[in-house]
Amino acid sequence: MGNVLAFCETSGDKLRTNALANITFARQAAEKHGGDVIVVLVGKAVSAAGSAAAAYAGKVITVEADALDNYMAETYAPIVARIAGDENASVVCATASATGKDLVPRVAALIGAGMASDIAGITGKNQFKRPILAGNAYSSVDISTDVICVTVRQSEFDPAAELATAGQVSSAEAGDVESFGAEVVRVESSKSDRPDLNDADVVVSGGRGMKNGDNFKVLEELADLLGAAMGASRAATDAGMVPADWQVGQTGKIVAPNLYIAVAISGAIQHLAGMKSSKTIVAINKDAEAPIFQVADYGLVATWEKAIPELVEEIKKLKESQT
Amino acid sequence: MKILVPLKRVPDPELKTKIQDGAVDLSNVSWVVNPFDEYAVEAALRLVENADDGSRHGEVVVLTLGPDDAAAQLRSALAMGADRAIRIEANDDEIDAGTVVDALVAIIDAEKPDIVLMGKQAVDGDSNQAGQMLAGKLAWPQATFAASIELAGDKSTVTVGREVDAGVEYKKIPLPGIITADLRIISPRAVINHITPDSHEYQDGPRYASLKGIMKAKKKPMDVKSMADIGVTAAPVIKRVSVELPPQRPAGQIVESVQELVAKLNEEAKAL
Incomplete structure (x- = not known):
């Protein structure tokens, strides 16, 4: 038995839309692992997003610190790794976005987990279907480590529906935030009024x-x-x-x-x-x-x-x- | 400055790969350097070469895990201009990301590179894991999906333009560090090393090996080590159970006019 720790991205007071595919996967995995879905949110101020996330998961953990304002794998991975251990997680997952793809393999290295990237489905407790060769084939992989890391292809999982009863939000200490000297200097965003390409209808x-x-x-x-x-x-x-x-x-x-x-x-x-x-x-x-x-x-x-x-x-x- | 470029061979992505008996058929496959790793070799060379006087300010070492014939892909990288190569004897079926990372950690301990620069993903497995895992294992900073790299004049840091969902993020990391290369790292002005004059024009894309380069590559050193030599035991935890073709889309229809298209999208597909 083990829980499923779903790292979800936030955007201001909200969950990013891409989190809902991740939560759908997390629910499927939790059923196979006989555990619960636990959402973890990390950032400078994520309590409001935490309340939003509680609509989708029985337990939400927020981790806040000024030094966590910009996402960086260096600072986020140890936090996710530690909470995975504290919460007895047997699966750690995130959406296969630029952030998820950057973060989750680093988490996997820290906790000694085997990893399946960009999965399209869960076919067994520890077995996943994923596209290979530019989507020209699907491969089923079996992972034999105690804890498994997964990134989830957003387009392959429907957005999760809200729960009948909202879950509990709690906060966890950020601890010492170690950046290994890395810093985000600036972000050049291509602002647009159009919908996000990943979520557009x-x-x-x-x-x-x-x-x-x-x-x-x-x-x-x-x-x-x-x-x-x-x-x-x-x-x-x-x-x-x-x-x-x-x-x-x-x-x-x-x-x-x-x-x-x-x-x-x-x-x-x-x-x-x-x-x-x-x-x-x-x-x-x-x-x-x-x-x-x-x-x-x-x-x-x-x-x-x-x-x-x-x-x-x-x-x-x-x-x-x-x- | 020493740059280590781990590279992987992949079936030529331009050719159709066959699936047979629930596995990828590799019997007649033509192997090439994974394109993203080839971009990493190109970026590594641009980071050290073409000072004002044409000299080089560093060494580029390429590395692969694979059987005898994987030496051919290392020779391709040497022909592009890398200085020397290391091949670690391994069978394709005993390599998974964890094994690769363990082997890389052992080589990095011995070689002590300033930068490990590799493709963001191999285009056969499409996993996009090894660089990040390696950084985690080594407790090094990481700059993944690099579209540009600027090496500081004092060579102590790099600032990497990363393509993220919201645009381009510029991340500065101290060295030693891990960089994984994305597509646009091979555009003409993507790499700045502060020794190459601004007037130097790079072509778009990885360089072709010259005949001279190919001849020279034959004489460049290639070290061959076993997994035992570097103290690593392959213990794969990821098993590929089966491979199948993706579901085919049902055949579509050709419409004759924009009017017909809009009518069908509205009435048949209910997509408008």
Whole structure:
């Protein structure tokens, strides 16, 4: 028997949306391990987020200290490792975000845990299914350590529903916060009013065929009409047309929105790995042979120059008729 | 300055990998250096080379765990310009992340590098673990997913641009430390070492080995050690039970016009 310690990310007073996939996994794992889900939140001021988290887990532990203001693996990993021990955890998990991917392997090293990264499912008590080879295959791995570390692919787990009764929030000491000399100097954020790419219901992505960054404006108009996040292929981000954090793919973000619209994207394996779990996929490309059409539910062979303005007009018409 | 670049061989990601009898079929596979590790070699070279007078201010040592024929990937890195190589004898099936990390710790104890620079993940297993685990084991600072590296003039720290969910985070770590390389580390101005003149133009991407480089690589030292030599016992805790193909998406349809597309998205897919 063992508990499941779910490290969740916060954003101000709230849990980050990506935490809910992690909690869904944690509940599945807790059932298999015969223990409870315990959420741990770490930061400068996370009590309010702690109350938010209590809607999803019977026990929430907050760890606060000024020195924990910026996330760093160096300072967070020892805290998560210590609480895993204190709480008798047999599974430690986090969402496979930039933070989770950076943090959890360091925790695993500190507690001697075997680890499965970016998992898509739990198939046994200590057995997990995970994509390998850029999503071209799924591997089942069995882990034989007493404690197991896991990062969870957000797009493969539904967001957790709230519990009928909210859980208890308690706080734990941060202890000596040791940074090993590391510091976050600054963060250059690409602020946007659009939804977060990881959580968006609709994603509009452009590829190399958009030719330059200015041309993305027409896609942004479409995105804003649909309340969508903007994405891009690696070819487009590498060429500097759009910010790097728009990249969808094996080495960028893995998304699974309700609707994914791929425009002027050929569909390299690397890109498909990041979006092929989307519910409905639309591909618009002038090349009828483009591999993107093999994963698309609806394909339109057309240039973006012609198709996108038309699409914007048609959707506007549809929206007007619906109101 | 000494930089250690651990690298892994992977099946050529440009070629289709076959799945047979619940495992990846490696019988006819063509091995290459894991692309992210190749980027790490490129970044390591840029960190030490091309001072004003063309000289180098440091050594780049490459390392792999693998059987005899994994030496070929080390030779590729030597041909790019790395100075020497270390191969630790191991069979692919006895290596998991924990074993790799134990072996790296042993080599790092002996070599005492200032920087360990490696790919953020191998594109076969896609695990993205080894660098972070190594940093945890060594109690070293870590800068993962590096899109840029600036080595301070006094060579005591690096400031690494990291691609995170919110944008780019600049993290400064003292050396020795661990850096894992992301895609954009090979863009022309991603690496600053304060010895290479600003006017120096790097191409986008890892360098190709020149014929001269390939000839020279044959004479560069390659140390071969057994796991016993470095005092590590392979005890894998991760077992790959089976491998299967992902579920196929049902065939889609080609629509003839934007009007048809919008109608189908609205009525059939209920996606608008």
